[in-house]
Amino acid sequence: MTSGCPKRMEFGPCGGVRPDGQCEMRSGACAFVDFVPWSGPLVVDRPAAAAPLVLTDFSCTPFDRDDVAATAAVLAPSCDAVLVGEHQNRPDFPPTLMGSLLLDAGVTPWITLSCRDRNRVVLEQELRGLRTIGVDTVLCVTGDGRGYDVRPDVTQTFDLDGLRLVSLAASLGVLPAAPETPTAPPIAARPARLVEKQRAGAALAVLNHVPLPDMIADFMKSARAQGLSIPVIAAVAVFTDSVSAAVLKGLPGLELDPAVTERVLGAADPIAAGISAAVEEARALLSIEGVAGVNVSGLGSASGARVGAEIKAEVGRLIREGVSS
Numbered sequence: 139m140t141s142g143c144p145k146r147m148e149f150g151p152c153g154g155v156r157p158d159g160q161c162e163m164r165s166g167a168c169a170f171v172d173f174v175p176w177s178g179p180l181v182v183d184r185p186a187a188a189a190p191l192v193l194t195d196f197s198c199t200p201f202d203r204d205d206v207a208a209t210a211a212v213l214a215p216s217c218d219a220v221l222v223g224e225h226q227n228r229p230d231f232p233p234t235l236m237g238s239l240l241l242d243a244g245v246t247p248w249i250t251l252s253c254r255d256r257n258r259v260v261l262e263q264e265l266r267g268l269r270t271i272g273v274d275t276v277l278c279v280t281g282d283g284r285g286y287d288v289r290p291d292v293t294q295t296f297d298l299d300g301l302r303l304v305s306l307a308a309s310l311g312v313l314p315a316a317p318e319t320p321t322a323p324p325i326a327a328r329p330a331r332l333v334e335k336q337r338a339g340a341a342l343a344v345l346n347h348v349p350l351p352d353m354i355a356d357f358m359k360s361a362r363a364q365g366l367s368i369p370v371i372a373a374v375a376v377f378t379d380s381v382s383a384a385v386l387k388g389l390p391g392l393e394l395d396p397a398v399t400e401r402v403l404g405a406a407d408p409i410a411a412g413i414s415a416a417v418e419e420a421r422a423l424l425s426i427e428g429v430a431g432v433n434v435s436g437l438g439s440a441s442g443a444r445v446g447a448e449i450k451a452e453v454g455r456l457i458r459e460g461v462s463s
Contacts, residue, residue: 142169145253145280145294149174149301149334152280153319153346163283172324173331178305181339187275187313189342189369189430190218191461192454193248196240197223197443200230203239205443210243212447216454219246221277221344221433226254226284234267247273248315251307252281257297258306265310277315277344278303301338308339315371316340320348320357321393329361336368344433347373347386349395351422358428369430372423376450377402378412381440409439409449416453421460432457 143150144163151170154162161168194217198209213220222236230236233249240247249268251261268276280300284292298306300316307314316335320328332343343366348354354372361370375394377383383399386392398415405411420432434453438446 146296147299176334187341192217194434196220207243216451224250237273250277254281315342319346371431376436382437
């Protein structure tokens, strides 16, 4: 275990390092000066993984199976898969149950598993359960730290970190997807760190938001030069009001283009402007060599998860329409 990391990471740093190099969980600098290379078992014969063209964030009313089905019905025609997040302040059904509900609703789920609230025994149980019900892909993350004012009575586990979870998932026959944050310090080391996740077994990658598509182009050029060969999905920011924009800007390591944000929020029709901006960003990202798909990401709207789903569905529809035309 690396001394000083509050997430007990061995293969850090996480993607939540602040722009000034500070730790997201406590005052002071990140415990890692540079990334730690993967030293566990290497995955040589990795099964080929097909990336979805459109992977859409899935949000609904927590612990409401009817809303799971209704939201899935809104998103299903516009995307190839849905990404179920795991938020420190918004718990929902256990991963295997959520995966089962979404499969029943007719969508392909990508389930996020984080190390924050589960030890390795429970993580293994969920991975085996997801594989048994037919969920092929799991996004393996260390997890953001719980806010000091969110369930202060609950212990944060961090028994594994993201790379060790990737390795565990691969060993159990699950297709692990791995995140990376191109704008988090140490920025120059982030492409190489994603290559380390590939070495640990990651079959796909999902990149967090950046202000400009050119930053993803630079990241991909560096990563591919260092041996990255797995499909990469880049995030597209979807926001139509100040609240949905603030949610994206408030997450560790995530940034938005200030000019685009100002243009959307100042438009006479911010919903149309937000959709247009997201589709424009998606097209720019898909033109980058090595980017195989986009993650239609964000709350979408402050008017509720259903309205947000309808907005993201329209973004997905227009992206797919543009690619097929």
